Amino acid sequence: MSQLVRQESPLNTEPYSKELATSFVTPNDLVFNRNHDSVIKADAPESNDTNWSIGISIEDDERLKDLHLSSQSLPLDSLKKEHDLVEVTATLECAGNRRAELASSHQPAEGIQWGNAVIANVVWGGASLRSVLLRAGVPDPFSHHSDLTQLEPSAEASLSDCAEWARPLHLHLFSAQESTESDDPTRKEYFAASIPLPTALHPNQHCLLAYEYNGTPLTQRHGAPLRAVIPGHVGARWVKWLNGVRVSARENESPPMRQDYKLLVPSGAEDGEKELKEKAKDGSEFRKEELRKERPLQRLEASCSITMPWKDGQTIEVGEKGMVEVKGYAVGQDGSPATQVFVAIVPEAEEEKSSEDVLASLAADLEWKQAAIRTQDGQSDQRKADSKWSWAWTLWQLDLPVPPSDKKWALIARCVTASGVEQEKISQWNLRGFHNRSWSVVRNLSIKSS
Structure with missing residues (x-):
């Protein structure tokens, strides 16, 4: 396997x-x-x-x-x-x-x-x-x-x-x-x-x-x-x-x-997360009571993820034209497919220790590049014509220009659906780690010229 x-x-x-x-x-x-x-x-x-x-x-x-x-x-x-x-x-x-x-x-x-x-x-x-x-x-x-x-x-x-x-x-x-x-x-x-x-x-x-x-x-x-x-x-x-x-x-x-399939979120930030994990241990009455208050997770919202480069800390090669190939998938919401994917590359600052740090520090005028997408090429033309709704993912690809530098870099990707729904920037932490729809970030990348 x-x-x-x-x-x-x-x-x-x-x-x-x-x-x-x-x-x-x-x-x-x-x-x-x-x-x-x-x-x-x-x-x-x-x-x-x-x-x-x-x-x-x-x-x-x-x-x-x-x-x-x-x-x-x-x-x-x-x-x-x-x-x-x-x-x-x-x-x-x-x-x-x-x-x-x-x-x-x-x-x-x-x-x-x-x-x-x-x-x-x-x-x-x-x-x-x-x-x-x-x-x-x-x-x-x-x-x-x-x-x-x-x-x-x-x-x-x-x-x-x-x-x-x-x-x-x-x-x-x-x-x-x-x-x-x-x-x-x-x-x-x-x-x-x-x-x-x-x-x-x-x-x-x-x-x-x-x-x-x-x-x-x-x-x-x-x-x-x-x-x-x-x-x-x-x-x-x-x-x-x-x-x-x-x-x-x-x-x-x-x-x-x-x-299980419920979103238990803390009342505060980091201290709230620690407190929730301690109080909501398996079998505790507190956990049972909190679970009774929530309804099980049903639908998934729009999301995208980078699959190439596929993990943090990689060294990636720049092609002859100074481009890095970036790929991934995106999913829509409520039958409206992801039709736009945007990708950016930013230098990482030393104080940025996590993906959320990278997202929180993005400049308002950040330059985004739009990826080329593949949506319904897995279906026949007739099946595409039969329905205005799609439950399939979108695959996307982009050759992204990278300036020569010895810095560490981070790639960020986000998507938008055909109905205009934008992927949420940062999903809220929850005890079971469900429904992470945050913008995709691949960090700590080194650039190598070919």
Whole structure:
């Protein structure tokens, strides 16, 4: 496996970032592995098309009494026969991507110290989740619109555009993977997550019940035989080994959702970070109380990252024309792709000890160079024309002029989406190191003439 093994059991790996952004569509062997528990084995009796099924149900709740949906079980082979194969190019990204970068400016966040390669752009294939739910009897909360193709798939627009009955509801996504992270010894619990029901049913959100990636069957380590694809959302929502969905009036509270994927931020700066880490140790009542106050992380915001040069402290060669090649990826937000990437190079001052120091000291008149981008070249012209929304990443490249000098240099990159959303400059530190969307910085670079 050409990946960095961050943890062997359970399996957690990421590819080398210098290899990641060489292809618009990430090859299967470069798709990262993120697991809370053991991978469901391929030789398990139920792990095939004939035996695997997905349950579709509705919670027994007075608030759902007007939804006339009967529980049913849909075998995987029937799912494939009854629903067209739909392909969606979408970026899968772990909530902890770029976590390690926070440590240069802050207390180390909890969890695996991921680099910037816990991300993959894949052509996912499967049945439309919207189609499956509608066929099962869930009403269409967007049926009152005459042109569904124009509906914006952002969180705010999804809620405002849908029928009122659907706004407070959720769809639970259940995995066959047993959870060992439960804080309740009296229960046997499994990995699960939920998304708002309007998200699941939105015609332009392009959620899938996927059984293929890049034109081949899913492998066990990536969720075979069936997984959820929830574009624009953290990887924890893309539930693997999916064996059930349920309409509910409440959010899912599986162990990872109630104990993990939430942003716990300090009340102050460095002292506040230390205090939070001390008070919020695993199992503490303070931690449980703080977690109860927060809602789990759902959507990811715009971000970009430099993958070449791929790490701090490198010596990089300048070409004959005095240029340095810089590459990376960028992701959009709410179906609006990253369409502009800007890169700058600055000399590092001795007092700048971290990436945030570099960002905080940038001059207002800093000269930015716009990178050349590759957006949807992984799709056919017809598929591009069929939708105004994109869930794929952008790859970008730039030959950047570098003045001759013995100084140390820092590269900075930032992106803007098609709808004008700008990547945030500095993300707030949080206990678990989730959702780092800061401008990308590669520091302490030495320049060598070729």
